[in-house]
Amino acid sequence: MSVKKERNSAKKKWHWLAYLLLLIGSVAFLYPFVWMVSASLRSLEELAVSGMSIWPEHWRWGNYAKALTAFPFPQYLLNTLITTVLPIIGTVLSCSLVGYAFARLKVRGSGFLFVLVLSTMLLPGEVTMIPQFILFKNLGMLDTLYPLIVPAFFGSAFYIFLLRQFYSRLPIGLEEAAIIDGCGYFKIWRTIFLPLSKPALMAVGVMVFMGSWNNFMGPLIYINSDKWKTLTLGLAGFQGTYATDTNLLMAAAVVITLPCILLFFTSQKAFMEGLTFSGSKES
Amino acid sequence: MNGIIEGIYNFYEGMGMPADLLPLLPFLTVIALVFIVIIVLMRMLVKKKIMHTKTASFYMFVSVWIIGFLLFTVGPMIFSFYISFNKWEVVSDPQWTGLDNYRMLFKDTLFYKSLSVTFYYTLVSVPLQVILSFAIAILMNLKLRGIYIFRTIYYLPTLVQGVAQMVLFIWIFNPNVGLVNSLLRLVGIEGPGWFSSPDWSMPAVIIMSLWTVGGNMIIYLAGLSDIPQSLYEAAEIDGATAARKIWHVTLPQISPILFFNTVTSMIGAFQTFTQGFMINGGPDNSLLFYAYYLYQNAFMWFKMGYGSALAWVLFVIILVFTAIVFRSSALWVYYETEQNGGRKRRVRQKRA
Numbered sequence: 001m002s003v004k005k006e007r008n009s010a011k012k013k014w015h016w017l018a019y020l021l022l023l024i025g026s027v028a029f030l031y032p033f034v035w036m037v038s039a040s041l042r043s044l045e046e047l048a049v050s051g052m053s054i055w056p057e058h059w060r061w062g063n064y065a066k067a068l069t070a071f072p073f074p075q076y077l078l079n080t081l082i083t084t085v086l087p088i089i090g091t092v093l094s095c096s097l098v099g100y101a102f103a104r105l106k107v108r109g110s111g112f113l114f115v116l117v118l119s120t121m122l123l124p125g126e127v128t129m130i131p132q133f134i135l136f137k138n139l140g141m142l143d144t145l146y147p148l149i150v151p152a153f154f155g156s157a158f159y160i161f162l163l164r165q166f167y168s169r170l171p172i173g174l175e176e177a178a179i180i181d182g183c184g185y186f187k188i189w190r191t192i193f194l195p196l197s198k199p200a201l202m203a204v205g206v207m208v209f210m211g212s213w214n215n216f217m218g219p220l221i222y223i224n225s226d227k228w229k230t231l232t233l234g235l236a237g238f239q240g241t242y243a244t245d246t247n248l249l250m251a252a253a254v255v256i257t258l259p260c261i262l263l264f265f266t267s268q269k270a271f272m273e274g275l276t277f278s279g280s281k282e283s
Numbered sequence: 284m285n286g287i288i289e290g291i292y293n294f295y296e297g298m299g300m301p302a303d304l305l306p307l308l309p310f311l312t313v314i315a316l317v318f319i320v321i322i323v324l325m326r327m328l329v330k331k332k333i334m335h336t337k338t339a340s341f342y343m344f345v346s347v348w349i350i351g352f353l354l355f356t357v358g359p360m361i362f363s364f365y366i367s368f369n370k371w372e373v374v375s376d377p378q379w380t381g382l383d384n385y386r387m388l389f390k391d392t393l394f395y396k397s398l399s400v401t402f403y404y405t406l407v408s409v410p411l412q413v414i415l416s417f418a419i420a421i422l423m424n425l426k427l428r429g430i431y432i433f434r435t436i437y438y439l440p441t442l443v444q445g446v447a448q449m450v451l452f453i454w455i456f457n458p459n460v461g462l463v464n465s466l467l468r469l470v471g472i473e474g475p476g477w478f479s480s481p482d483w484s485m486p487a488v489i490i491m492s493l494w495t496v497g498g499n500m501i502i503y504l505a506g507l508s509d510i511p512q513s514l515y516e517a518a519e520i521d522g523a524t525a526a527r528k529i530w531h532v533t534l535p536q537i538s539p540i541l542f543f544n545t546v547t548s549m550i551g552a553f554q555t556f557t558q559g560f561m562i563n564g565g566p567d568n569s570l571l572f573y574a575y576y577l578y579q580n581a582f583m584w585f586k587m588g589y590g591s592a593l594a595w596v597l598f599v600i601i602l603v604f605t606a607i608v609f610r611s612s613a614l615w616v617y618y619e620t621e622q623n624g625g626r627k628r629r630v631r632q633k634r635a
Contacts, residue, residue, distance in 0.1 A: 032440070130587055140292070257443050
């Protein structure tokens with residue numbers, strides 16, 4: 001008993017050190033973040049002298065209104081939403097179907113194809129970027145939102161891998177009864193596996209959201225006209241034209257970040273689980 | 284290819300389709316036709332008993348990915364390889380020039396500059412990221428009260444979008460009113476100009492990259508929670524100290540994930556783009572990242588052939604580095620499943 005107590009107290013001592021380190025780290029990780037928000041609420045004059053302080057003297061909420069009217073915000077928001085929601089639907093459907101096939105339908109050639117899927121994860125996007133641009137150009141899709149949406153409907157390696165891991169953990173008996181009843185594999189996927197994988201699909205959805213919402217290079221390459229620009233492009237352009245209005249710039253940056261943070265807090269469980277899945281070993 | 288697209292285009296236009304949809308329709312038509320052909324073909328093969336229903340279903344389902352793979356990966360790769368031997372400025376027709384692009388590349392001082400910038404960034408930031416995120420994950424894995432709050436705090440920065448991050452850090456590293464120099468002034472050091480100085484812009488970007496190690500940290504945490512507690516208990520009975528436990532239990536167990544994070548961080552670092560773009564390559568091209576230089580060539584100056592050559596060189600570099608890490612992994616990555624799998628297989632073979 002005493003040995004255990006001793007060990008516990010020794011552990012406690014370490015815990016205080018750990019707390020201290022984590023606390024110092026938290027300040028470093030959180031401070032820029034808080035600073036960004038507080039900068040968005042200050043006047044330019046105050047910014048120039050505020051230094052490290054994070055408490056604004058006057059809370060200038062008007063900065064947000066000013067920042068959001070400096071560029072066609074509603075239009076950009078709408079475009080961002082379109083290029084976020086549709087890829088989520090596309091990725092969830094296609095990757096779930098393909099992942100299900102890789103997990104449950106072990107046939108000749110499936111192993112090889114799966115290795116092929118995984119190896120595409122190593123290919124840098126740069127190699128396919130130029131020809132893809134030319135492909136979309138030939139299809140007449142330049143300066144539209146299609147190049148940002150269409151590829152999502154054909155599955156992407158990482159999410160296929162993630163969902164395959166999820167599906168291969170489900171019990172084998174699941175589809176047997178359905179097969180005896182004469183169910184096709186497509187129907188099994190739709191009626192059994194798709195509903196069962198809701199948590200995993202949620203996680204994929206959240207990750208695709210973060211990816212598409214924050215996508216910068218895609219819109220930069222494909223979109224020229226204001227009509228189709230997304231928020232990230234808006235912010236980059238904003239930095240170019242209003243680089244001196246730091247407070248407005250920060251307000252715009254906060255607005256762009258906010259949906260991701262809100263989504264993170266509302267879906268934290270699914271999100272973390274999804275990430276955990278990708279890292280953990282198959283059991 | 285353009286002729287077919289034109290034909291389909293005209294067909295839909297004749298039917299009075301809205302102009303907004305028109306660019307997509309030729310594409311949809313071709314894809315729909317391909318899928319119909321696949322389904323009919325599979326049905327036929329099943330009926331003639333050449334193929335099992337299961338095999339047919341598998342290939343039908345996977346065809347979604349295969350078509351995407353051919354259309355957006357394999358096709359572009361072949362095309363890009365071909366284009367890299369051409370002089371092509373988009374407006375004119377491609378012109379075969381053999382190895383000229385590659386020869387030009389080795390005489391291009393900006394190519395060497397961008398390469399060295401990218402190497403500098405990768406070789407310094409990736410090890411720092413891997414070590415820092417691992418150290419944080421170890422701390423986070425302790426059973427402390429309120430640890431979830433810490434996890435959230437450390438993860439938050441990764442949610443800030445790349446452009447927003449850069450906007451924020453340009454200001455944080457502002458020589459006069461920025462956070463970093465204000466902090467340095469507190470301890471009596473006059474900080475450098477950071478993003479306006481060729482020597483300090485890269486350190487600034489590297490520090491910035493450390494701010495977002497939360498993503499890697501989460502992956503480590505997942506791996507750490509998978510380590511069987513019994514191993515630690517056994518080590519404790521043997522009287523192992525905390526440091527020894529980390530060295531002899533945690534590290535070998537986590538090494539596959541360490542490996543995974545190293546490879547993905549490395550590939551990510553080689554492809555750094557936004558930081559260079561937002562600051563136009565930095566003072567004296569000190570932030571001319573390779574991906575940004577490639578973008579400049581292809582999409583600002585429309586030198587598609589030269590850009591493709593650049594892309595292939597990057598591909599080879601990444602391949603070589605990944606191969607080195609993979610090779611070396613035999614020395615330091617410990618796969619438990621490998622051993623178990625091997626043993627199981629042997630047992631199974633004996634039974635058969």
